[in-house]
Amino acid sequence: MRRFARTLGTAALAVAVVAGTAGWASGDTQAAVTGPPPGTAAWRADTVSGRPLPDPATAAPGEVARFFAGLEEGARRELLHRHPLVVGNLDGAPVSLRYEANRLAAAATGEARYASLAAPDRQVLAFDPRGRGQVAEVFGDLEHAAHVAVIVPGSDNDATAYDGRRTPHTGPAGMARSLREAAGGAAAVIAWTGYTTPVGVGLDAAHGRLAQAGAVRLARFTAGLDAVGAPDPALFCHSYGSVVCGLAARHTDAADLVVLGSPGMRAENCAALRTGARVWAARGPSDWIADIPNVAFGGIGHGTDPTSPAFGARRVPAADVQGHTGYFTPGTQSLAAFTSIAKGEVR
Incomplete structure (x- = not known):
């Protein structure tokens, strides 16, 4: 006792x-941001050459890496421009592709506090504005x-x-x-x-x-x-x-x-x-x-x-x-x- x-x-x-x-x-209670990145619904609805895209919520990073390895450069860039927030946060995607995607995503927020992250010399491997x-x-x-x-x-x-x-x-x-x-x-x-x-x-x-x-x-x-x-x-x-x-x-x-x-x-x-x-x-x-x-x-x-x-x-x-x-x-x-x-x- x-x-x-x-x-x-x-x-x-x-x-x-x-x-x-x-x-x-003392601190305020925070709600944890979890789950797949913003834009996942549109990504899931898309295809490339008739193939479904790996689900950001369930596809293992190794599966993601194999998917991108099988794409031609033109197809990679199409996905980059259509879904920058997903590509930029997709573990297993090519590193250089994620850098470019996150520059686009940071710039697209239109928020001054994120403008510096869009600079061409930044190597941002993940960016989630939620x-x-x-x-x-x-x-x-x-x-x-x-x-x-x-x-x-x-x-x-x-x-x-x-x-x-x-x-x-x-x-x-x-x-x-x-x-x-x-x-x-x-x-x-x-x-x-x-x-x-x-x-x-x-x-x-x-x-x-x-x-x-x-x-x-x-x-x-x-x-x-x-x-x-x-x-x-x-x-x-x-x-x-x-x-x-x-x-x-x-x-x-x-x-x-x-x-x-x-x-x-x-x-x-x-x-x-x-x-x-x-x-x-x-x-x-x-x-x-x-x-x-x-x-x-x-x-x-x-x-x-x-x-x-x-x-x-x-x-x-x-x-x-x-x-x-x-x-x-x-x-x-x-x-x-x-x-x-x-x-x-x-x-």
Whole structure:
């Protein structure tokens, strides 16, 4: 009975902390954007040379890749122009075709906040304007890279704020650019804001609901990379993004799973992730995430601290990291370690 009371009290503390008693900002409840991309109904009604098109909701990325491999260039381009939102978000479709489709889709929204994504030098691998918007951008040459890294961000990230002003080397794009610059041509880095993230640090951030929806999308995204011949990726998962990665781990072919500033991965230890990936964890000395109780009760809380010895992850040095978002700052021990992981130098 005493043990139950202590557990209940700890869970209540977790809810109180998340609700704002430790100086956190409370967040609004978000509706997860799920399912196939906008324009799917028109895509399903279309054909090419009398052949039905692969259903974005049910066709595996490998099936999509085989479908496009069997098309002539003219047919590919017809589909690109008729259905840019579908082609741009269709995991398994040719990378260069998706870039072009997403430039068209971003421009077609007519919204100033998305105009920069339509620039000819952007390599946008996914763009979905529904809700707060989702976006994935490639830094480097994904089609020929020997190594691939994917940044999976946490709360307050979406397409509407993706190109907004931020402290250097933070946010999904800033982290991706920093890692890409450090790795040079050895790795392509993808900033993946491909799920509905929590807003603020309220109950959404303490719950696994949005992470569960995000994990499905991340697993499909990594399957799409595999379908186009990209190397098995290293996933770099920040904050709530580490919850997404923890739930997706068993469904991806990631070579490395790196969590930083993590509140937990909804797993008791590395073995519970059921992944063949190497698992790494980093937490800086001034990261406020350390104040979050590592509990899991009634759907609230994300469980064991991944940096604890009990979890069993490899530790990433982070003694010089400042705050919750400083892990990709040039010159830090963490960025140096991330670079080695991204380049496949660590075994």
